[in-house]
Structures are given as structure tokens and as C-alpha cells.
Amino acid sequence: MNAPISTDVRETASVARSIQLISTGKQTGSTCGPELARPTWNFDTAPGYGPGASTADAIPGDAPQQVPIPAEYREASDEVLADRIRAAKATLGDKLVILGHFYQRDEVVQHADYVGDSFQLANAALAHPNAEAIVFCGVHFMAETADLLSGPEQAVILPNLAAGCSMADMANIEQVEDAWAELTEIYGHEPDADGRAPLIPVTYMNSSAAIKAFCGRNGGIVCTSSNAARVLEWAFERGQRVIFFPDQHLGRNTAKAMGISLEQMPLWRPNLPLGGNTEDVLNDAKVILWNGFCSVHKRFTVAQIERARAEHPNVRVIVHPECPMPVVDAADEAGSTDYIRKAVEAAPDGTVFAIGTEINLVQRLAAEYPQHTIFCLDDVVCPCSTMYRIHPGYLAWVLEGLVDGVVRNQITVDASVAEPARVALERMLAATPSGAGTKSAAR
Numbered sequence: 164m165n166a167p168i169s170t171d172v173r174e175t176a177s178v179a180r181s182i183q184l185i186s187t188g189k190q191t192g193s194t195c196g197p198e199l200a201r202p203t204w205n206f207d208t209a210p211g212y213g214p215g216a217s218t219a220d221a222i223p224g225d226a227p228q229q230v231p232i233p234a235e236y237r238e239a240s241d242e243v244l245a246d247r248i249r250a251a252k253a254t255l256g257d258k259l260v261i262l263g264h265f266y267q268r269d270e271v272v273q274h275a276d277y278v279g280d281s282f283q284l285a286n287a288a289l290a291h292p293n294a295e296a297i298v299f300c301g302v303h304f305m306a307e308t309a310d311l312l313s314g315p316e317q318a319v320i321l322p323n324l325a326a327g328c329s330m331a332d333m334a335n336i337e338q339v340e341d342a343w344a345e346l347t348e349i350y351g352h353e354p355d356a357d358g359r360a361p362l363i364p365v366t367y368m369n370s371s372a373a374i375k376a377f378c379g380r381n382g383g384i385v386c387t388s389s390n391a392a393r394v395l396e397w398a399f400e401r402g403q404r405v406i407f408f409p410d411q412h413l414g415r416n417t418a419k420a421m422g423i424s425l426e427q428m429p430l431w432r433p434n435l436p437l438g439g440n441t442e443d444v445l446n447d448a449k450v451i452l453w454n455g456f457c458s459v460h461k462r463f464t465v466a467q468i469e470r471a472r473a474e475h476p477n478v479r480v481i482v483h484p485e486c487p488m489p490v491v492d493a494a495d496e497a498g499s500t501d502y503i504r505k506a507v508e509a510a511p512d513g514t515v516f517a518i519g520t521e522i523n524l525v526q527r528l529a530a531e532y533p534q535h536t537i538f539c540l541d542d543v544v545c546p547c548s549t550m551y552r553i554h555p556g557y558l559a560w561v562l563e564g565l566v567d568g569v570v571r572n573q574i575t576v577d578a579s580v581a582e583p584a585r586v587a588l589e590r591m592l593a594a595t596p597s598g599a600g601t602k603s604a605a606r
């Protein structure tokens with residue numbers, strides 16, 4: 164986990180600033196859509212995830228919507244908002260902890276007490292049991308996880324309720340329960356001679372609390388991109404097969420690195436009978452992959468890696484395991500955001516890195532480690548649509564609400580869901596006691 168970055172670094176690293184400069188022709192380059200340059204509240208009443216990598220993904224009809232924030236927040240400059248956020252933070256003192264995800268824009272991250280991945284940040288909140296408010300500058304499932312792990316008196320706040328996650332939304336609880344019912348019809352409930360259950364559900368951290376609770380109720384477990392291999396080992400010690408939610412790529416890359424053949428990893432397409440598979444295929448399956456993906460990491464291609472290698476013969480290519488399998492296979496290494504950050508930190512001066520993960524993290528690393536050459540594999544600036552929805556205006560709005568004694572945008576997981584979801588998280592912690600886990604799908 165990082166400390167907050169300095170203002171100097173922010174000036175050179177800001178993706179939001181790059182987008183503005185590109186849109187006005189003051190900087191060369193391209194973005195994945197001109198709408199990225201518009202203020203994010205323009206999209207709060209529009210359907211969809213908003214501009215960025217997930218813009219074309221189907222958003223669920225019941226996705227949370229953000230109420231319009233007052234004009235004083237929408238019309239203030241970045242400098243005024245930064246001053247107001249700092250003032251509110253100073254007033255709230257130890258009653259407040261602000262968490263910033265690695266993929267969050269720098270204008271928000273500069274105010275964070277902790278910067279890290281979703282699970283690191285949820286754990287960071289545990290170090291502040293006296294904080295009355297935990298403001299999570301990330302996306303919805305992350306705030307839910309923080310609520311699961313925080314104390315009953317603590318309020319977890321998501322500054323913009325429209326900051327969902329298109330990947331997490333690709334597995335909803337009704338679809339998952341339908342799939343489970345169909346698979347149970349085929350596999351039954353009886354353990355094999357070694358006492359292993361027919362099927363174990365495993366969900367990536369990037370899923371709703373309802374899916375985590377489903378796993379908790381059905382003998383399953385949660386994983387992160389750092390510990391997915393160890394968690395799959397845990398599952399195979401207890402089950403004959405696994406169904407992996409919601410990211411097919413993390414599931415495939417991890418299982419492949421463990422020696423499982425592609426033929427034994429059928430894709431489950433919700434809404435199709437048997438997920439679009441035959442009974443024979445499902446009987447032979449070891450890992451059933453839910454048909455979800457991250458639209459940020461799906462943008463990376465083998466052609467981008469080939470171009471990086473042609474232009475920089477000594478380049479070290481690191482990609483996130485949410486990237487498609489051919490991209491992970493063509494890279495030198497694959498690992499979580501924390502793995503990527505540590506690899507950059509440990510590299511000898513002058514290393515050239517081509518990185519396949521969200522642009523805010525890559526640009527920040529490039530600014531923080533000027534002794535290296537660091538660039539994003541994708542030269543089109545295309546941030547995560549929903550992380551990008553957390554503008555400093557929303558952060559100022561929720562913080563000034565707290566100063567006035569008003570809790571805005573609180574994320575609360577119902578107790579009936581929270582209890583089994585915690586069971587699945589606790590199984591992960593027990594299975595990966597180091598906490599840090601291992602590099603996933605490395606070559």
C-alpha cells in the first residue's frame with residue numbers, strides 16, 4: 164500500500180488532466196471517447212456506466228443512481244474543491260479515514276489516507292476502529308467489503324453511488340442461484356470417496372456482497388488477484404470442481420498456470436440452458452468459468468505487446484491477470500496491482516516497463532519512478548468508467564455533509580447477507596495466512 168502522493172507528482176500524473184489537454188488539442192494522443200472530457204455529473208442521470216472502458220457494457224436496471232449534487236460542488240475549480248476537502252478533513256480529524264484505490268484519479272487520491280487495492284484498503288480501515296466514517300474512493304463492491312469488515316458504528320461512504328463495477332455486475336445473485344440449481348441437478352450433493360463435495364463456488368473479490376454470501380453459504384470462498392492460485396488449491400482440497408465468479412480471465416489464467424486444461428474449463432453463459440454447455444462437458448469440467456470480464460483489462464492485446472517489444476527490445480511486459488489469456492501468455496509476467504507496484508519499486512534503475520492495467524495506476528507509477536521508463540500497453544487513454552465517476556466534487560460533498568452531521572451515500576450490507584459473506588472472506592484469510600498471497604499466473 165502506498166502513502167498519498169505529493170502535489171508535484173500529481174501534476175505530472177493526472178489522467179483527468181491529460182484527458183482535458185487531449186480534448187483541447189494541447190496534448191497529443193487519443194482517448195476512448197470525447198465524453199470523457201465532460202464533467203462526470205453529466206452522466207448521473209443517464210443510463211449506463213458512463214464514458215471510459217465500460218461504456219458499452221449493459222448496466223443492470225437496478226444499479227444505484229446518484230442524486231444530483233449542488234451547483235457549488237459542480238462549478239468549483241479543482242483548487243477550490245481541494246481546499247474544501249482539506250478543510251473538511253482537518254475538521255473531522257480522526258473521525259474520518261479516506262481510502263483511495265490504485266485506479267482512482269489523482270485529484271482524489273491526493274486526499275487519501277491510504278492508497279491500495281480493494282482488499283488492502285478494506286483492511287486499512289480496520290486500523291481505524293475509532294473512525295466514524297470510512298470514505299471509500301473506489302467502486303460499490305469495495306465499499307460493501309469495507310462495510311463487511313468495519314465496526315457496526317462505522318459508516319462506509321461511496322462518494323458517487325453510480326460508481327459500480329461492470330465486471331461485478333455481470334454476475335447477479337438470481338443468475339448464480341439458477342446456475343447452482345442446474346449444476347446441482349447434474350452433480351448431486353454427495354461427496355466422493357475422498358469426502359470432496361461435487362462443486363465449490365469461488366468468487367473474486369470483485370463481486371457483490373450477495374455473491375460472496377452465496378459462496379459463504381455453500382462451502383465456498385473469496386479470492387483476490389494475488390491469492391487466486393492458493394484459493395483454488397484450497398477449493399480442490401474440498402471439492403471435485405469449482406465454479407468461478409465473475410471474471411473468466413482471472414479464473415482461466417490461474418487454473419491454466421495450475422496445469423488444468425482449457426477443455427476442462429467451460430464457460431458458463433448465464434441465461435442459456437446449462438450455461439451453453441452439454442452435460443458431458445460439465446461432467447468433465449474442473450473449473451466452470453462465469454462469463455464475466457473487466458472491460459479495462461479486455462482492452463489489452465498481443466499486438467500491443469508485440470509493438471512494445473519492437474520499439475523497446477529490453478522491455479519488461481507486466482499485465483494484470485484480468486487480461487485475456489493470450490495477453491497473459493505473451494507478457495513476461497502477470498500479477499495483481501500490488502505485484503506490479505512492487506515489481507516497479509524493486510527494479511534496477513533504467514528498466515523499461517510496458518504495463519497492462521488501468522491507466523491511472525500506470526501514469527502514477529511513471530511519475531513516481533522517473534528512474535524507469537514506464538508506459539501503458541494501450542496508448543489510448545481509457546480509464547475505468549466507474550472509478551472515474553468519483554470526481555473531487557463528490558468527495559467534497561460527502562465530507563462537508565459529515566462536518567454538518569449528515570451521512571450521505573452510506574453503503575450498508577444487510578445482516579442476512581453480511582454474515583455468510585464474512586464466512587467466505589474468513590475462509591480466504593485462513594487459507595492465505597500471509598495475507599499478501601502469491602503472484603498469480605506468472606510466467
Ligand code: SF4
Pocket residue numbers: 217266302327328329330331369457458459460521547548549550
Ligand atoms: S477496473 Fe474493471 S474490475 Fe476494476 S472496478 Fe473497473 S470495471 Fe471493475
